[in-house]
Amino acid sequence: MIAYLAQRLALMLATLFAIITLTFFLMHAVPGGPFVSDKMMAPEIAAAINAKFHLDEPLWQQYLAYLGGVFTFDLGPSFKYPGMSVNQMIASGLPTTAKVGLLALLSVIALGVPLGVVAALNRNRWPDTAVMAIATIGVAIPSYVIATLALYVFAMRLKLVPTFGIDDWRGYFLPVFALSGFWLSYVARLTRSSLIETMLTDYMTTARAKGLRPGQILFKHGLRNSLIPLVTVIGPVAANLLTGSFVIEQIFALPGIGRHFVLAITNRDYTAIMGITIFYAVVLMVMILLVDLAYLALDPRIKFGARHP
């Protein structure tokens, strides 16, 4: 187990290295730079700025310097926000993004799974049709449309929740709803199909033939086996939600990381692009590792470190 974890960690570092390298050179390969603008700049000022941010050095030197910074957990200074480091940028956006993301993740699991179970147990009857109709809409309509409609109905018309910000607990409702809508629908659909498939297996017939109670059959035998495919998607979903959504953060005026990231790209803020990319990559890789560990708990057939032919 420890050997396995060490192996995974080494693999994660290698992946991270590849991501940093690719992003760095791709970013620099795009013509232009953070300080190129329509406004004419005196050559000496441009040179001074480039020198300040080491942009006058050869690319490989910049790369090595950056790599050195990353491995000491220093993501460098922002090119666009003077006096602010990328570490600070992430630290300032993270709490908002993480709070909204975590609530969205909770609602995806706490609502998506039960809705899928209800649908599966009432297969082809009205609760199933109702859940699947809503879930299909949820998967089909983009989150910004849902967000805008929800804003109009609940904030503007009914005035139940504020139109922007999360200063008040009611402010969380719409961003969380808009952010989780797609994945909630997706998870409900997946839970339904997975549970229906599990219900048809021979061991479910065995469970019934043993005279077990319906609750035991569903939770102990059915759900546990149906959760395995679900866990596969929960990892990337968690990473996705926890790193925020630019669109949602924009609509609800939330000061999260997603906004920083998109602005960093339009601003050509090199260190911010790199820093947030690395942050996303790390979150995703950690989530995938957690998923793999969850498999271990759910499915005894999976053994870590075992070599598969």
Place this chain on the structure above:
Amino acid sequence: MTALLDVDGLTTSFFTRRGEVKSVRGVSFRVAAGETLGIVGESGSGKSVTCMSILRLLKTGGKVVSGRALFEGRDLLALDEDEMSDLRGNAIGMIFQDPMTSLNPTLTVGEQVIETIIRHRPVSRAAARQRAIELFDMVRIPSPEARLRAYPHEFSGGMRQRVMIAIALACEPKLLIADEPTTALDVTIQRQILVLLKELQAKLGMAIILITHDLGIIVEFTDRMLVMYGGQVMEEGLVTAVFRQPAHPYTRGLIAAIPNIADDNGQRLRPIPGSPPDMHDPPPGCPFAPRCPEAMLQCRVPAPMIQAAIGQSSRCWRLHPDAPRPVEQDGRP
């Protein structure tokens, strides 16, 4: 003597998009306490559906249309779901065809035995565990205490079927339904499992319904047999009587189709020509008539069960006193 199980006029259909599939059409039989009844028939003959109907474990779309199944005088088909689940795994045990898929892959085999005991008996977990060890020992799983903690994928097919038997026998059932218990196993393991079942039957005194498509198993391990075809019982009787003188042309065809090493001199297999009926629209009258070498006009009318010998009856008009004498079949002495 009253029968342990008395099935009368059982009719089961599956309602699909293509229409009604009449899987079981008026099946009646009895099982006495402690006896072994073999049900033989090809795939789709309705033998499994018959048993699943009795236990009310039909898959989606399956529905018992009519009939009774009295178990110790109570109609299983009229019980509510709670009463039925009290009987399943308790007074009636069941073993399935494929031991590779019949056990839950995410629970230890021990847990799967223990939960059955706890469900039906007012015992502590520790006592149930002790009982599970005894059961594993009884079905000859080596080092039972350690094996209790293993998962199904750590067992071979034969060992898994032993676990299934342990589960089915956990509450000492009066009736054990074994639906092709050895079909998915190696030939050598098949014998071991069947011999084990017979030994356990002698020890515990339960009745067994053994579903199979293997006549060899019927001869060796059962007392009475039921031959099913097209959702109906074609022939019923003591195994010795049926094999000595099969009364139905279908049974004769089945017995003739058994390859015989002793008298075979490069002889080809003797299959029954034709294929089983489409149960969406079974033929009127005898379902075997379209393939039957002895079919006559009368066979388009449903035949009753007619007694052929002592303890043997068959659903064939040829046995009727007014029927013309059967033609000699070629290839038969």
